[in-house]
Amino acid sequence: MNGEDDSVSGDRLERALDRALQRNLVAPSFPAGFRQRLQAAIIRSGERDPSMTVAALEHELAAQLAALHSEYVRLRQRTLGTLIGVAFAAGLLINFALPWISAHFGSNGVFALPAIGVAVGLGISARVWWRRSALARLLP
């Protein structure tokens, strides 16, 4: 019984201590104008020393290079996608067009018209490839 009384009074004491600490351990109020003084200290500290500036510039350069590289990869993926799409469309077109060409232009037309189309397509592809390769060469 005595042990229970001790435990109850101990709990009461602990709760009272917790409340007393809550009320009395209060953080000092945040100083007014702290941020302004901090900004002034930053300005007074003389901007940044050269090593800081170099580090910041290196960081910026690395970010730009990473952005350029990801753009380059995206461009290559788009080119590959376009080529596959065009090849598929061309195959589909030939499949439907060949019977029509042979009916209207005879047996020579079957070879001549697709050959002209292939030549034009190759010319366009070569031009695009050349321009994009020239762009790629600009990258490190």
Added chain:
Amino acid sequence: MQQSARSDGDPPDQDIVELLRGGAMETAFERLASRYEHKVYRLCCSVLRDPDQAQDAAQESLLRVWKALPKYDQRASLSTWIYAITRNRCLTAIERRRIQESLSDPAVELEVESVQASAPERDEDRAAILRGLVDELPERYRSALTLYYYGERAVGEVAQMLGVPEGTIKTNLHRARALLLERIRALGLADPAQWLERLV
């Protein structure tokens, strides 16, 4: 005990880290200062026990954070990094103070003794005694206790501020309270709980 809460699945301060990755140092620092200046100041107050010195140390800490920001490599979380810098500044301030002053201040000790010797009836006296008892706690208990009650009573945050595991903070809080209770009982009060409850 209340634990530190995270609002969602994102790591804390991810927005600041993204700004740093993008090289927007000034915006990142602005956001960081708004988020941490109060906490940094509280940590300095707890460690240094002097609001003026705490203000200087908090300012120096954030200035150092600003200067080191381009070198922040994300190995530690941003808050851990900021608190580590702050603790270092506080230790430097303590070292500086130790060189300038003598270790003990007889005037303060006499004041505490005189308050303890007389019957503490006034609320101000009782509050002063309680704060005096807290100040006399071993440093690791005192800093854990003050930061816990200065802030939102979040064990996780106190652990991060002091750079120790949460379990250590829980143990230190428990021991700090036990020591305080022991010393309050030693004051020879008729009803220590009532005495505490009457504290403003």
